[in-house]
Amino acid sequence: MLKYLIEKEFKQILRNKFLPKVIFVFPVVMLLILPFAANYEIKHINLSVVDNDHSSYSSRLIRKITSSGYFNLTNVSDNYNQAIKSIEAEEADIILQVPKDFEKNLIVEQTSKVMISANAVNGMKGGLGSSYLSNIINDFANEVRGEWITVQGLSSIPIIDIVPQNKFNVHLSYKIFMVPAIMAMLITLITGFLPAMNIVNEKELGTIEQINVSPVKKFTFIISKLIPYWIIGTIVFMFAYIIARLVYDLTPAGHLRSIYVSTAIYMLGISGLGLIISNYSKTIQQAMFVVFFFMMVMILMSGLYTPISSMPMWAQYITYLNPLRYFIETMRSIYLKGSGIIDLRYNLYALIGFALLFNTWAVLSYRKSS
Amino acid sequence: MKVIEVENLVKKFGDFIAVDNISFEVEKGEIFGFLGANGAGKTTAMRMLCGLSKPTSGHGKVAGFDIKSESEKVKANIGYMSQKFSLYHDLKVWENIKLFAGIYGMKKDEIAKQTDELLERLNFESERNTLVSELPLGWKQKLAFSVSIFHNPKIVFLDEPTGGVDPVTRRQFWEMIYEAAYNGITVFVTTHYMDEAEYCNRVSIMVDGRIEALDSPLNLREQYKAKNMDDVFHQIARSAKRSDN
């Protein structure tokens, strides 16, 4: 019985004009674009300079800034009003104003000022840009101070040598951080929400009635819907694995086996969630909305883009209810850190818990008869 | 032999009594017409008989199995076809046959053999590989009916099977129904067309959830002194309180 139903699902999926293309093009596009797009690294900040001093120190400072690699000098203005125009036109992101008598004050008064004005519409970028700029200015002051101390023969100062060491991701690549998470997202969409849409589609078209009057058990029917997507999910996953390897030179630091175990548990759980949604939806449009809503909240609250530890406590508690959170964490740990099943046992317990909860709920809320 | 036995069957949705204490029996090989205006409760009654809906109270047996406690066994012994659904539009003709035959547990070689026979009998071999979505409506309905009795059920339930079909096709459709009944399949059919009611061995007419009349078309015409079933129906349905929708 099951065999015939699965055969039917595959035929329907493959015969659809869009579905097969989407199922394979989508992961490729996501994997190729998202890691490049999702880049919070602040580089190439466009700088506008207003230098009212035109001294050797001021030009040394500006040279130091532009050679740091963070800033591109895109605008040189005579006054602030002119510079602000360049910000409004998006030519510059940040303005550095060097006042008149900058050099004189530095030598005579031993202290001097500069003004930084950053476009903070994107708060993070504005904040980071201005702190990078002040760091460079500080460095510059240190340099000048060093020269001064040597000249004056003053005593040296205690130094703590800070040695940063980046484990698991030596080159600090943000891309390889995104790739395992994107895989998790793809699995969620393909094995969680597509079968849900499919079931609702049969409901809306009325074809589900014909199955309901047949001796097909509800369990058989549901399984026949899920198995094809589990298979597709696994194929897509392997596909993603190859892309990660070829494009990002990324292979799991941990065992492939751990990935399969946790992915299997997660698939089971997330397709249960999809089934619940399908049980409560009459039309595709309805189901779509609920899915979209869930996806949005789940992704935002999963730590995919922003660290969970940065959230306020109430939001962190919400993330404990989010299966995607555990799965993304698991995938990243196995892929990048090489964590094993034992290290990740609490995450796996949580995923197993979700799988039990969702599937029990799904079976209870599915009604073949009313 | 009785293949459908219904006793005091009731279905309530909240306060609304959709089916109000109906009782009747259907004999093997009979063509039983189930008539009523929209909202009279005939679809609800039929859904209970097919095991799609649990009765609030009362008893029913279909093909010898209790509709409450043995609904899965009931399902294995019936066929069903509705106007709304017929077949999967994105599957080919033979694929639909194979799917449903497989669902009812038929053997692979048996399916292949009977598919050939069926397509030949319907003179439909050229369309074997056509997607159902590309067939004209009449053909879809004929095919749907053939699929619903393909596994040789004891009873086939037809929910307004000829809706929207032209008179010629309807005629052919009823010939297929007669053939099925001749082969021992009991036919339980709801319809809007009163001329179709004349083709039935017996008809029941539902009004406001109750069966108001149940007899052969001939007896009903005599009893209500009507010249045709249409007239009978209108005399009975006049008392209806629940209107269309």
Next chain:
Amino acid sequence: MKQFRSFLQKELYHIFRDVRTIMILLVMPVIQMILFGYAISTEVKNAKIAVYDPSKDIATRRIIEQMDNSKSFDVVEYIVNPNEIEKLFLEGKVKMVMVFGENFNENLLHGNKTQLQLITDATDANFATSISNYASGIIANYQMELMQQNKIPITIQPEIRLLYNPQMKGAYNFVPGVLGLILMLICAMMTSMAIVREKELGTMEVLLVSPMKPLLIIIAKAVPYFLLSCINLATVLFLSYFVLNVPIAGSLFWLIVVSMLFIFLSLSLGLLVSTLVDTQIAAMLISGMVFMMPVMLLSGMMFPIENMPVFLQIISHIIPARWYISAVKDLMIKGLGFSAVVEEISVMLLMIGVILSISLIKFKVRLD
């Protein structure tokens, strides 16, 4: 016109009868605003760290204390054996481990250099960079404390002004993005699905044979979504103004004009999709893939466009939401006038023209 009105009533009835969908549609922007406004942040707060301190002297104690007291860090583990570091990271218990050298204070005071290792879990590269920067800042502060007696010569004080958004609120950046996303969802995705639904259920044929003009049928389908979009536009602006305290710095009038333009553009996109596909699932996948994903990824809503590789920046030009979001930023946050958004408005008008013509032609062809 009378026909049109009754048809429109049917469409409104269709949508507003479905309480759950309406609830989600109305609540979704609110939840998005709350999540973006309060939950999502890249700030470093209470990052869990572990400490390995073989010296246990005044200096190490003081540094640990300052770390723990800062808002950025929580010291959660004191380890006694460096071998434990690996395990802590593998289980994901801490984000950073501070490893002090031996005889830390002595080395420091006697003029020698002393070592302090900051080992970060760099799976999240950005976060690792941020926390090690913050930690270095705290350590540098301690160094300053030590030098307090000595007068430090030569300082340059940068005076920092953050334009437009002095409190560096994330809201300034995401409010325009949420607007773009919601309007896209409702207008493009929902409209296309609503039209395709009629096709899939076969009711479109019935409508097309009715005396109604096909174009009017389509317009009637779009009107409810247009209304919903207006409600959502109002909700988002209301919440951002009164709850998140994002001022509307520029002209409200032009903000609304631009939004209407974008709604119109999204509706035409929805119409275009509906002429291309036959099933709701296909409409959903296409809108999801071609509209929603790019809006989230490439419109500058979540990730700054200027950080992307050039080819993605070029692609971002054809995404309608990019232009809308940029115009909203100019008008709403920067308080610029109409002259600043002429480019955006012209691009959007051009897009509407092209998309609408293609979909109307396709729609006609389908009828013939």
